[in-house]
Amino acid sequence: MNLNQQPTTDELARLFASRKDSLDSHILWVSAEGDVHIDCLSPCSEESEFGKDRPNMRARLKMYRRGHGYVGKKAAADTHYMERVLSTLTETWQQARAAREVQVVDRYC
Known part of the structure; x- marks a missing residue:
């Protein structure tokens, strides 16, 4: 999923569904190219x-x-949650792509 290519909540939901909440803690992050990742910590x-x-x-x-x-399938099925995460990512990306420092977001839009 890339924030420069008009991402959808379905794309984000697939990303969330690909992780298992009960196994690890996770961090959602955005690369300099706009690619969105969820990695285990x-x-x-x-x-x-x-x-x-x-x-x-x-x-x-x-x-x-x-x-x-x-994260996980239950989180991915919550459309309101996915919309809030996508809105937050989109808004953050507008500021973050030109910033020198990593933008750390601690609340959703």
Whole structure:
């Protein structure tokens, strides 16, 4: 899914559905090219360390903690939640693509 190509909530829902909430904590992030990713966070790593291995990261949302239902098939089925996440990503991307620092988002639109 790329934020420069008019993404849809269905695309975002497929991305969320591809992860399993009960296994790991996750971080949703956007690359310099506008590609949206959801990656697992290693059990022993800190949220603040996440960006060190991703030099092309321009924005990210706060960590989705394991077992809270923020990712996975149930989260993907919540259309209101997917609309809010997509709106937040779209708004954040407008600011983040020109920024030098990684934009960390801690609330939804």
